[in-house]
Amino acid sequence: MLASESHRPAIEAMLGISPELAMFPLGNLVRYGMEGGHPHAMSFWLDGATSPTAILGLTDGGMVLPVWSGAFDPARAAEHLCGQTLTGFAGAASPVRDLIAAVGLSGAPAVLSEDEPQFLAHLNTLxxxxxxxxxxxxxxxxxxxxxxxxxxxxxxxxxxxxxxxxxxxxxxxxxxxxxxxxxxxxxxxxxxxxxxxxxxxxxxxxxxxxxxxxxxxxxxxxxxxxxxxxxxxxxxxxxxxxxxxxxxxxxxxxxxxxxxxxxxxxxxxxxxx
Missing domain, CATH: 3.40.630.30 (Gcn5-related N-acetyltransferase (GNAT))
Structure with a gap:
């Protein structure tokens, strides 16, 4: 389902479970809001209204930001991207690569396509x-x-x-x-x-x-x-x-x-x- 502002608490709650895996959609949501006209403003597709387990973020600028577990079928989210103008994808490697394949863009020319190791630190030991x-x-x-x-x-x-x-x-x-x-x-x-x-x-x-x-x-x-x-x-x-x-x-x-x-x-x- 396409989310509205009323779904924002559910979106923030789900993304906040592991914020290190959702920094871009969370950061954009906090800073630019939903469908606010800024290139980083967000729209979201959810797999459930109250307790979503899969969230597909899309910026006004065309960046796709998926967040879900490996058990989710990416074809369900791919349907929401059909006909959208896209500039790229970012997120945990597994959902990103699965979604790119599901939407039929694995062979699309790219200026950058990298999987990089992600790291986390607890600052109390810094x-x-x-x-x-x-x-x-x-x-x-x-x-x-x-x-x-x-x-x-x-x-x-x-x-x-x-x-x-x-x-x-x-x-x-x-x-x-x-x-x-x-x-x-x-x-x-x-x-x-x-x-x-x-x-x-x-x-x-x-x-x-x-x-x-x-x-x-x-x-x-x-x-x-x-x-x-x-x-x-x-x-x-x-x-x-x-x-x-x-x-x-x-x-x-x-x-x-x-x-x-x-x-x-x-x-x-x-x-x-």
Whole structure:
């Protein structure tokens, strides 16, 4: 069934059982609401009105965000996507891949189609090493934040984003207060960020260190300081996805343990199943 605002408590309750597996739909719902006209605003399909066990989220921008257990038949959700304009899928790897197959888009051209290990940390055990550096807002050097955003996109094989797009993203980060610079001797050395924020859990993303400053533990230190800041504000857990072995080695010392796999698929243009 297609959900309305009256179903929001049931949606939040179901997604809140394991929020680390539903950060994007939950974060979007909290920040942008349902069918609010923003590209990240959400609409939902539920398998039940009062106690759903499967939820299919779809942003106004065309991103599909499924959340359910392995026992659910993805064909039931695929019916809701027929005729919709889609730009990609994101979520736990099993429901994402099953749903893509069910909707007939397994062969659709994509600029990115990756399954990455997902990790979870409990911040009560977080240890921040004592070393030089402090966090500062991106407003101290917006030009560097824009350049690093472009470089980050390029390294994800998305192609370097335009200056205009990168500037818009950085301004959103500033407005939403989600990203920080690690400053050393008054100069940005690394960038850390949260791609989704809920009262008790955050999702780490957008972490970047320029190539000339890598292999010095700067990203780890930046993330540790940012997580400590979140912990002091009441956050108890953090989750993230690690695209490389180097990223895994960076985050494990902060207490992150693997909990599964996360799939991100971005189509090469819009598709309509």
């Amino acid at each position: 240890s921040v090493p004592v070393r030089p550096g402090m966090l500062s807002p991106l407003t101290v050097d917006v030009a560097t934040a824009v350049a690093w955003r472009q470089a980050y996109d390029a390294e994800l094989h998305l192609g370097a984003s335009s200056v205009e797009d990168a500037e818009a993203q950085v301004q959103r980060w500033i407005a939403e207060d989600t990203h920080r610079f690690l400053m050393i001797d008054g100069i940005p050395a690394a960038m850390t960020g949260f791609t989704a924020v809920l009262p008790d859990i955050v999702q780490v993303g957008g972490v970047y260190t320029p190539p000339s400053a890598r292999n010095r533990g700067l990203a780890r230190h930046a993330v540790a300081l940012h997580l400590a800041e979140a912990r002091d504000a009441g956050v108890t857990r953090a989750t993230l996805f690690a695209a490389t072995n180097a990223a895994v080695a960076c985050y494990r010392p902060l207490g992150f343990e693997r909990i599964g796999d996360f799939a991100l698929v971005l189509f090469d243009g819009k598709v309509v199943p």
